Amino acid sequence: MNIVNKLTVRHMKLNKRRTLVTIIGVIISVAMITAVATLFVSFTDLMKRQEMKDNGEWHVLYKDVNKKQLEAIEKDDATKKVVLTRDAGYAPLKGGQNKSKPYLFIKQYNAQGFKQFPIELEKGRLPKAANEVVLSDRISTDGKVNFNIGDSITLDIGEREMKLPGQPIKKFGQNDPLQIENEKLTETFKKLTTKTYTVVGFIKLPKWEPTWAPGYTVIGYIDKSMIGASNKADAAVVLKKVNGSLYSHAKALAKKENIKSVKFNNELLRYYGVTSDPGLKRTLFSLTAVIMGVIIIGSVSLIYNAFAISVSERSRHLGMLSSVGATRRQKQNSVFFEGFIIGLISIPLGIIFGLAGIGVTFLFINSVIQDALGLDVNWRLTVTPYSILIACVVSIVTIFISTYLPARKASKISAIDAIRQTTDIKLTSKKVKTSKFVRKVFGFEAEVGLKNLKRNKRRYQATVFSLVISIVLFLAVSFFNANLKKSLVLSQENINFDIQVSVNGKMTKADEELFKSIAQLGDVTDTSEMRSIEGIAWIHKDSIAKELKTKDYQDQMKNGKYPYNIMVYEIDEQHLKAYAKSIGADYAQLINPKRVSGIVIDTISYQDMQAKKYVETKAIHAKVGQSIDLSLMDPNTEKTERFGEVTFAALTDQLPMGVSSSGLGNLNIIVSKQGMNQLLKKYTSDGISSLLYLKSKDPIKTQEAIEKIKPSNMYVYNVFRGRQQEEQMMLLMSVFTYGFIALMTAISVANILNTITTSISLRKREFAMLKSIGMTPKGFNKMIHYESIFYGIKSLLYGLPVSIVVMYLIYRSLMNSFSFGFSLPWLEIVYAILAVFIIVSIAMLYSSSKVKKENIIDSLKQESI
Template identity: 35%
Template sequence: MNIFNKVTLQGMKKSRTRTIVTIIGVVLSAAMITAVATFGVSLLNYMANGAAQKYGDWHVEFLDVPSSFVQERTHDEGVANTAAFENIGYATLDGGKNPNKPYLFIAGYSEEAFDTLPITLVSGRLPKNSGEILVSGSVAANGGVKFAVGDTLSLAIGSRMDGNKNLGQHDPYISGDKPGTAKETLVPKAERTYTVVGINERPGFEESSAPGYTLITKADAQDKADSFSLFVTLTNPRGIHAYIGNTAGTEAYVFNDNVLRFMGLSDDNMFNVLLYAVGGIVVAIIMIGSIFLIYNAFTISLNERTRQFGILSSVGATAKQLRNSVLFEGLCIGAVGIPIGIIVGIGSIGLVISVVARNFGEILYTSVPLTLTVSIPAIVVAAAVSMVTILISAYIPARRAANTPVMESIRQTNEVKVESKAVKTSKLAQRIYGLEGTLALKNFKRNKKRYRSIVLSLVLSVVLFISASAFVTDMKQASERAVAFTTYDIGFATQDMDDSEMLSLYDKLKTADGVYESSYQALMKYSCAAKASDLSDYYWEYAGSHSPDETVNLPMDIQFLEDSTYLNMIKGLGLPAEEYTGQNAKLIAVAKLTSHMKTNREHEVDEFIDMFKSSSMNFTIAPETNGKPKMEQGQNVSITFVETVPPDTLPILGNSGSKNPVFFRVMVPYSLKEKFETPDTHVDIKGLTFRSKNPTQSAAEMKTMIQGAGITAKYDLYNAYEMLDENRNMIFIANVFAYTFIIMISLIAVANVFNTISTNIKLRRRELAMLRSVGMSERDFQKMMNFECAFYGMRALLFGLPIAVISSWLIYKGMFIGGADNIDFVFPWSSMAISVFSVLFIVFITMLYAISKIKKENIIDALRDDMT
């Protein structure tokens, strides 16, 4: 070890406190970078495992390959597993509505294919022989042709041909020049008869451009096919592109991007950019905070060793040797801090993952656990980034110190360079602060560069803490609003199911364990013809100018409720049941202008305002077709407007909801639905709603019942409670990671402030000793240091609080553009108060520690100390 390195080690031992604090900063920095990298790897591994469960655990599919190719691939080096199904052929889909998908594609699964390629059953069961078949639900949803369990299919199966070329699922349908014609032809080869035993969701391997809906049967061992689809799983997925280059040849292939994208191996450039950009931003924030801390440590170290460097330079030390001396100090600190940081980072993120793992399972993949995944490459990268952070932090001050002239270093004349006018204070400031405060203010002014990093560190901590708190507050507010307006736990929604079938299913589903309340309903779009003079002034402030004699067609919803539910509502409103039941009964409705509607009076209506002047009126209502009322089919009704909250409707399939501030809904008993139905109208949505003591268990039992009932109509089963629970889980996860991140960043800031203030006080020991030697009392001395603390804290808060408020507002605008969902901007008073207290507390505690050390020193010794 050379003499420079020995001197460096002696200096580190002499300043143990500063060295330990710097090592703690490196530990925190390395721990955060390691934690971010490890969590990123764990999350991607979780997403890849979940996608493999949902879409299949394979990496590449070869389409339309011969059996010889399948045999060759099973013996390839690096292949973990293969599965194949027979491409039995195509059949025309009679009555299909999608011109780009006119075929049924028959796939004959082997046992390996059933194990490797996941099948999600909607109803029925899997085929047990080559005479049974599964029909994809997309045939009805996308193709417009319905099949039911038990149906018999007689299909003329053949091959798609474009001249002499055989076409497969990877080749889109080739239509002709005129509508309804095709350039390709279907050449029939055999007649096959199948029995439909189940309905399944569209297989994950079926491309959106595929010309045929995939129907799955079991491969016939007696029938030797000449075309297969082969699915290959590699031992090391990162070699997928090299494997394709060596084996594919002229064969068509498709990557399983749903799985590969989470390994960074797909061609989804947008996802890759997002993935690396988010990780890069987080690591950059950590590095900035860490560089502040470590840079300050080395700057202060060099300030202590300035005269030492000057003396070494005077006896022949080169600038390179001096720089290497400082870099050696950085390497020593890194050698101790980085390994500890890596261990702390892995342990802390492992603890966090164990806390949030269950919540992740309830949001995404219930049967795939989120586990800690330690990646050696990720750890190496984290260690390298940490070391680069240290070396950058050390090199900048080392270069400046090495280039300082020898005499300046020995005399230390470059310590403070300032003109008198730069530290001049006003008479008003002197009168307000007194002598002690004036001295503190002058010292703050003459050492601006040295103390700027303290202020920046505190500002960074304040902005991050308040911004994260604002984000969590907004998410909680959104969750609370969602919970407040939910009137059912489980919903079953459909559009085209017959009432008899739906009500038969209703009788079964309401017997599920845990269900204590149930109902059914339907929703239909209607239009109401109203006189302009009947509408309230507030409505016309929203709608604009009008003529008093004008007739306005207002869109309205008719919600048909189960008769018992409707009757209970009538009784709850105190209305006479005999007037509101029967064929010619009066109807009840809610007609309001909803909150936060901007009016022409330039203020906001924060309550629900009546649309109509009277509480009971006669109207002509008519069904809507394509958004236009058909008044020739109108009927006269008497409507009473009531003050109540109608039961929630079921979500309309494919509809994201309306932002119209006009709410006009009529409630009618379900038994009168036929009265309002016409040949040109249809129900927008209908279905069943349930309240349950255990919604998750009830929904699972209902799903089994629906599959057993052989339902073929398109439907959706909503677990509203679970959806809200997902929201709560997301907020919990956001809380955990936001506050973990903020705590660690804050610890870096605290270490930075502690290191900088305590060492600066140490550097000023002669100056402070001189003040004490000329008669400054302990009380006045403490008062001066308290003023310095106040100046640090107030300067940091002066910049930090406004930036944090702006950041919080931008987060709110980004999450809820225009105040959507009635989410209000909450000014972060509480988190600002915590920040103010924390900043002042940290600064004062650090100053007390440093001053206690100074007070214990002998004044004469401090004055004699030449800081060598």
């Protein structure tokens, strides 16, 4: 270690407070970078494990492969594991009591498949031969057909299909509910073969089985020896490495081996950061760039201020080095060496604190998340070499950038200027000139405070810069969180209920009583009863959605009007009152017997398949008080008949329970019972649907209870799994983004407090001089208050425009995969404005309270620093 570095270490030891403040600042910065990287890795790990728990682990699925093709897949360099799977078909369940589930659905796996897919064995064992099966426990509890281990069952296996005139035969799978229209089964069962199986065990209801599926799951066995030229199976592959090249590689392999179809597990792959969607790729890369840029700028700002202030304090020390012959390079290296020492201490501690903070957070939130959302996996602290390496590299680069400018400044300090300390404060009359308006309106203290800031622009600018960065960090992350939630809502089905019970046609008194009985079931927490009818309305081109004005939809226009499909919903009185109040609608207008008035859902979200975007747009551009004529089209004659007029009582984007967002060219209108009855007077169709929507603590148990008492014309649609997954994603994203906001806020506050406290500390001579010429404590406090106001105003003048630019960049990144309007987070902007003035005032008062205790003579001599 050379003499300059030894003197640097000695100076750091002598100035322990300043050194400690700098180390703490760097530790906070490194901890934040580590925490953000670890939080992201842990979040994706959680989502991977939950997806595997729900739907199994596989990456690529090759459809209908023969033995030769299977061997090629197994030998492929990218293949790690191969799961054989096949949907053997449906078999009628003889004696089944659930009319919505009249079938058994036979799915086959090989031995590897039982490991890769979530099959929970309840009793017995898994199949080991082609003639062995395990049955879902729901067959006995729900279907009321009892089987025992060792039973031999003979099944007529085939497929569900529907023949429509002039159209190809349509086949159905487990995701398609039983096809029923007007209480009649419209699908047919086509028998293909008969097989006999031995029952060797029972499994719990698989999570991949939709609750509306018409067949109970039966798991059978398949292996390589059972595959032939005509007896094919699907090959689900787990890859050795998951990266962006897997799409092209799998397609190339399929083409080479003449495999007709290849499918990708996009639900799982997205948590690896892999997608074939170019729009989504651009979204991910641009968002990552913006967020990482914000993090690095925040970190650089904190560390830079720490080192810049350090150099200001060390100016006399560096000047003394110059006076004894230190070169510019040696003085510059002195600052770099200080940065090296600080980094050597701070980076390991920052990584430890960052990991510890995230680990403790997970301990607290795991039980809450699992209880609230029924997650099957814990949120665990996941540390990868890459995340630690990224944290280290970003921290080292940040420290280097933060020390570079102060090091250059240090190298230029001359011995005379440093010892006299004339580099920080250079006075000219023009430089400290202030407006007469300031003194006239705010007084002498405000003028002195403003002159103080002008006298030392560098420290003033450093503080303002810190505040600007803090504002940008907070608003950017808040905006990111709000828009991420919005994007997630657009990409989900936006289901706000667990179970839908429906009756087609006219409701009888018995049906009404049954609805009441269902609503009173033990686990039901909320209900909403409604009726719905469908009609047509011709909307003028000036009022239609902007997306419908393109040439793709021009051929549907007639006389400058576009035909909208209108869904009119009647919701019960209790929910309608609450809904009207929440959106500010006049309930009295809705129940007016002389006029049909309704609440229009004027905002829709849908997936644009051509643009590959999720779009949020205005369904209709209308005003309150506007009316539309509803008509009904006769499918046989294609003639329309007017059956009513609806006036728009309110326009909203909020959906009541049970109503989902409609697609482009569709409109949802909510009316009262009185309004619906008026429309039904002229409604000649029998296409009236009566619906009951439920939320339940145990949707499966509630569904079973309904199935026991419902008649044949009543249908149950259980969607709680999809809704549960949506809620899980929303809450997890909230934890992720609010955790990020907490980290950003912490570093911002630390940054401001550190900068202002040290800046005030460096102005001891300045304050001592003011006191020596007669400034009173009251005047001193007044001056500090005005300085706080000036800091706040200046930082907001810069911070808010910069924040808006950053928010727009984030918005443009999201627009690669989504489409919705740009709106500023006004509430967060108000919070930021208040927070700036509160934090600055506290920091200034805290710092000045310490300065007040200083001896005037010592401060003027500046020997106490």
